Amino acid sequence: MKQLVIISGKGGTGKTTITAAIASMAENAIIADCDVDAPNLHLLLEPEIMETSDFYGMDIAHTDTEKCTGCNICVDNCNFGAINADHSINSCKCEGCGVCEYVCPENAIKMIRNPSGKVFDSMTRYGPMVHAELMIGEEASGKLVTAVKEHALSLARENGSDLVIYDGPPGTGCPVIATITGADLALIVTEPSVSGIHDLERIIQVTDHFGIPAIVCVNKYDINEENTKQIEISCEERGIIVAGKLPYDTIPNKAMIGKKTVIEYSDNGFSESLRDIWRTVSSELDATP
Structure with missing residues (x-):
């Protein structure tokens, strides 16, 4: 069983959109939304909640x-x-x-x-999903992420799943560290903005520190192709594979409005680029010990 974590270093890069697309292409996988402070993967996958557990923080x-x-x-x-x-x-x-x-x-x-959140074991059209909700003003989000992962891994063992896909939170703090712990591969989604490049550097430092192999996807690469080139050069110097580049497009927004993944919504060049990224991710996962 392999563990794939999809992270971004910052919000708004399209991480959840890509996670949902990968979930729709993966087979025999468990899906987990580890962004417990602001979960939104359920908006696309519309899970049916099967079981709810209370989470106790501090x-x-x-x-x-x-x-x-x-x-x-x-x-x-x-x-x-x-x-x-x-x-x-x-x-x-x-x-x-x-x-x-x-x-x-x-x-x-x-x-x-003190009950401070809930963990949901659910079922989507692409298989089991675990997600959670931290109550307003509560802390210990890192502990809740760990609870989500424990539920996901338990489901994976019960179902004999080959893969667990984690939609990670943005940033580089405690919830992110809790998410990447034990992962076999991190797919980092970035964008060619100044903040995107800055936060890409930060999240790579985090994955390096914890010894998590990482590859990169550049979303909306054509909004600044000079910065995209800078990202590619930086990744090459670090020995990090760029799994693919996605153009700026309205398709993800339209798919989201329709509560569909990009792969479900349309079969075009954008979808094919995502399939290429998934093939690269699968290959890298297979190569991990």
Whole structure:
């Protein structure tokens, strides 16, 4: 079983559109949306939710008012100002560090599990999919990404799947690191803008640091062919394969409006370019140990 992660270093590069297209071409695969802060792969694949699981992120402090004597030791030791005047806990400020529970002489404060999101095991027209939703204002998105991956890998083992496809979050932070951990190959989707080139460099540094083999797809390459050439030269110098280039086109938007993948929507040059990219990705996956 191989694990393919599709990442971008920044938002808006077309990563999810390409992920959905790959999902429509792959066989015997599990699909997972690891962008738990702003999931949108489900908009294209329209999964039917089969099972929902609660996700518990960091614990939140809770005060037993009957035990509390108002000594203020907890207030003095809380670095986040999360304890109100009546010694109740402001859950929006609590960081779950547990200091208040540790210092309370009356054992009036306990850390309790706090539901902060949900994980969905679903079925799409292209096979099983795992996705999640982090509640508004909640943290620990990296832990939720890990939960999504655990569900996806469990489904893959149950179904005897050959591949798990992860639609990664943008950026280079904790959720991205959680997504790429254990991956066999990273497909980095970039664009020939100044920010696209900058963030491509950053995400390559991340994949290099964690020893994840990476290849690159340049989306909307023709909006600045000079910058596209710069990306190709940079990748060649690093020994990174450019799996393909996609032109700027209205087809992805039209397909998205129709809740279809690009491959489903039309069979033209754009779709064929995506098929070529998938063939390259498949070849690189087969070559990984």
